[in-house]
Amino acid sequence: MTQPLHQVVTTPSISTSTMEDMSTLTAALDDTSNPILARLASLNLPHNTYTHPLSATVDELLTNAPLSTDSNECHTKNLFFKDKKHGLFLVTVASSTDVNTKELASLLKLDGKVNLRLADEELLLQKLGVKKGCLGPLAIMNNVDKDVTLVLDESLLAKVKVHSHPLRNDASVVLAPEDLMTFVREYCEPVVVKFSEKMGGKVPSSRPEGEKGATKPRIEKGEGGAGKGANVNKKQTKKGETQLALKWSKSENFAMWYSDVIVLSEMISYYDISGCYILRPWSYKIWELIQDWFNIQIRKLGVENSYFPMFVSKDRLEKEKDHVEGFAPEVAWVTKSGDGDLAAPIAVRPTSETIMYPAFADWIRSHRDLPLKLNQWSNVVRWEFKDPTPFLRTREFLWQEGHTAHASYEDADVMVRQALDLYRRVYEELLAIPVIPGYKTEKEKFAGGHQTTTVEAYIPVSGRAIQGATSHNLGQNFGKMFDINYQDEKGETQIAWQTSWGLTTRTIGVMVMVHGDDTGLILPPRVAPLQCVIVPIVSKTFPLENVAPYCEEILKSLEEKNIRCKLDDRSIYNPGWKYAHWEQKGVPIRIEVGPRDLENRQARLVVRFGGEKIDVGIGTLASSIVTKLEEIQSNMFAKAKEFRDSHLVQVTEWKDFVPNLELHNLVLTPWCGGEHTDWEEWVKEKSREESLQNRGKRAKMRERQLRWRPRLCAFPLISRRWMRG
């Protein structure tokens, strides 16, 4: 059933001014069987509906349900294309925008033979379950085959409201664009492109055709991004440079900027299953560097690596009731193998407590078998349905999970804090991000555990706290459920005390958000896949062979100091392109080597973080770089900390709470803990309400929320009691 946000009153008089008026004056659509309305309701997405005379074309619609031009609202035009080679496309643009297939092919970077044609009604019905004239972007819900690419015009995202058909053309649904995005993302990752407005498909000259690739990841390229032809002349190189630029700025549209950065820096590629992403070498190497460091640290604590199966039987998973309640809605179930049904469904691990602890029960008999400390690096699956975001919120993700058993609560608690401190160090020492260690509230703690500790980071621009990593004291709860008993020194049977703790690839996303700028990534040296890149400044008068031996010499001297370094001696790109390329990828130091450098036996260092340029003689180059890298690392941390600290506000009265959140501050308040747990709910509700009331006024805020939302919409850090000592 529809749940309009505003009261709707039926009256015969129809205003033709803005839709805001209209929606209060015409009849809401009452169609309980409409799947789109049902889904909007179940997703709690604020929306409005209204009915109008049958309108099969845009022109009819504009006559039957006109919108004020002042309103910054629009109807949509929807076209369903097929292309033999490239597949099916549902294209949604504002009613005023023209779509021509040539521009579309160019925007989508379809290559080879392109033959986009409007699909016939049969295919429309088969693939999107609607009749001709009833199409809208929300129909993507019906594409069970997942073979239709939804293409949205970027201009829609700048509207206050978008009106579209809910599978029938005698009514429209009114949605804020971010809610439209949330809806369609339930079913696919839409491709957002920028159609030229009323220009007959001609791309405006200020935006060369080749640049469009930056809008969306699908068509992004490897290193050969400068163009397709083999002849890279001056002009084409310029084009290459333009291509490298991010399309969105961090402060203007944080979410789109984030997507831009991770794709263009070659960290992430999108994938055809929502919530799953490809970790390309540039991001995976960062994960490997985190792994290497973490493995050394846990080994010192006596933790050993191991590997447990990723499948878990229903019985086991459901053994601990609180635990399964916490994870059940997100569990992916394998029910078939080949053509046959499995005897019983098997879960893919969302976490491995129930997988590991029966084995713990087998292995642990005596106090002498304790502590038992295991870790595994693995992939886990949590089939979340909201806002998948690369690194931050993905259906499959990589992590380490430590699981230990101890003879006392105190021993377990020490382990919990040791693990948490390693997480703090991963953020602070490797990723140069300050974090606040603390406890989760009862409501936010790990399902089935006794107490959860966390490190929370601060995301600038969005001004939100984000959970960095958690370490759980499980008490004896799982021990009881899984019979993890041991005999103590006196021969008495005791239940083991346990911990579990996990750090995920989310770390990488937080790092991108905290440090990146409008040029791209800025990588902290300790986790940069490359710490330096050597770019010879070659030209017709100074060809590569003149400088190659010198560059090799530099490379060798750096490698001897274990600096991760690369010589970019590719002849197909000019130095300017290389500067932009490696800046976008966030390499901490660029080493430029030109004729004067060769002559003076020096090199110029250009620091990505801050832009400092210094000339250093070759004799001290390697040691200078070692020092400089450490300096960059600590400067990055200092800057991030300063910024975070300037947004950490103590609040003692409610009236200051939401306003401070809206100023993108972390809010430190008195907190009574678990004694009056209904306060937690009260604060959540109340702050959300206040925020929503302010919402209409802040269109900018909306854009920011488009792609990324923290778990607690307006309740970031209030829920932690600060950890002492």
Next chain:
Amino acid sequence: MTQPLHQVVTTPSISTSTMEDMSTLTAALDDTSNPILARLASLNLPHNTYTHPLSATVDELLTNAPLSTDSNECHTKNLFFKDKKHGLFLVTVASSTDVNTKELASLLKLDGKVNLRLADEELLLQKLGVKKGCLGPLAIMNNVDKDVTLVLDESLLAKVKVHSHPLRNDASVVLAPEDLMTFVREYCEPVVVKFSEKMGGKVPSSRPEGEKGATKPRIEKGEGGAGKGANVNKKQTKKGETQLALKWSKSENFAMWYSDVIVLSEMISYYDISGCYILRPWSYKIWELIQDWFNIQIRKLGVENSYFPMFVSKDRLEKEKDHVEGFAPEVAWVTKSGDGDLAAPIAVRPTSETIMYPAFADWIRSHRDLPLKLNQWSNVVRWEFKDPTPFLRTREFLWQEGHTAHASYEDADVMVRQALDLYRRVYEELLAIPVIPGYKTEKEKFAGGHQTTTVEAYIPVSGRAIQGATSHNLGQNFGKMFDINYQDEKGETQIAWQTSWGLTTRTIGVMVMVHGDDTGLILPPRVAPLQCVIVPIVSKTFPLENVAPYCEEILKSLEEKNIRCKLDDRSIYNPGWKYAHWEQKGVPIRIEVGPRDLENRQARLVVRFGGEKIDVGIGTLASSIVTKLEEIQSNMFAKAKEFRDSHLVQVTEWKDFVPNLELHNLVLTPWCGGEHTDWEEWVKEKSREESLQNRGKRAKMRERQLRWRPRLCAFPLISRRWMRG
């Protein structure tokens, strides 16, 4: 429907001699709806059935369907127990064996309060779907809840045939014990124990109670294996030592020996989902060492690590027809998340060609984007139904998969061979196992690929070849399917040439099989988690504090040379127990430090492989050990190679083919390759037939096949053409 191996004739005269006679004289059971018979048929397990008067008890059965005592066949006695704490047990023993609950509890090592009682008929019906008096081991098929542990008496495995009820007690199914095992393993991993025969439950004194744990992994212990009490006196330590011993010898029962070794050395623990196993730190560390080495090597070849999603949509997976045909029967499908159905089923990767190659198509545009060389370390799932065996054949396994794209066939072919050579080196240089590189036949090549190369190892005792790792030249087949096009230097569109190559945790299993002995593992030094263990020979007159500083000094000197070393200074175990413990775990060198060693400032080295004992002065200890470890490594390889070479036979006439296989030889024959592919089938069929004819005569052979079978039963190496150069 049943498919009896032998012709069955109905006649009124009943012989009472051996069952072999009986089965040809009484009526076969004709019950097309019987799920057990259907499953036996679908598994192609040779079996016989016959009908007899209703027999609800063993006594009735022995009267109604007597078996000759000479026949080495038996009826079964089946009991269904419940225990409040420990769960449900279906216990199957030979009809002549008595079961008492005290012995059962002891064999199963049930601890704490044990209260085993026969379950009532209601529970029997609910859990196993049979009425009273109709129970047999095959009823485990009906245990959809997977909560019944099947306990089999070891004596059954020594029979030629086992007779049991197919859910009804007016008929019996006759199965060879290995086929019985294959059947029940479809549903659970049975626990095999040894009941005392007709001794009223009293355990024979030659086999102390504590030893039974060695039979099966379930109840194996961590390092505290010496007993539960805190007071470890002389007697208990002795018991500990006994516990350490393997129960099976490698030559007598290879499969059981293998299971014993990997469990008691703490490499593997069994898991409640068939075909999934726990890799404990002792085996996982070996995998990490292989990973470390392999990562260095592939980096030299320009291969970068990355991570792709583990889920793949049906459409994608099925894009390449040959490929999906090869993998479809083994694919695990996720169809639900939480309580809801997914819009379309999603496969768990059996391999990642179809996951990676659409991204390759996006990334590759120009010849300058080639070669593209990626690798990932991941888990994959192949839901195989036959003979799961730890490491060798598991439903989930760990591997690396390399995937590359090139501008020419030649470049791809070089990559294929480079990868194969790395696999050869993993086996030969790290695992000390000789392998034969070669090609697979058309029938055995990678589904969808152009040509598959392989390294094949030789397993002693079983005398079989086993596939070590494969490297595939995919040609342009996937390139065509996934549109991996690029523009060459002339601007013409070309299709990329590809390779993929994988090495799995099977490596560890092969290593165990090749090198292990009746004492346990023997680890090649380069992959040993610990290369040395220091055991101080302490006693009342020579306490730890006397020798601890000296041991620490040795430890430090070894660690400085990067020798993986541990000082075992635990006071709860005596030196003898420690010797046995670390020998079983295969540590290459034990360093004994006693009073005389301290006095002479020396230590005694005891080499696991060969048993050599040498005294070395502390001044040269570390360097001696470095040399010794290398020596052990090459000696292990030399021995394995000599043994393999002595079992490599050239055969030019058919009459010598099967006899040589039965002598556990690898057979090198002329081979016409793909020109007459029906020869491949002919050889398989013919050799299998000949083998089966000999089968009845070789009961020992059967035992050996019990747990582990190579993919091609009697067709190991004939199918490879030798690689040139």
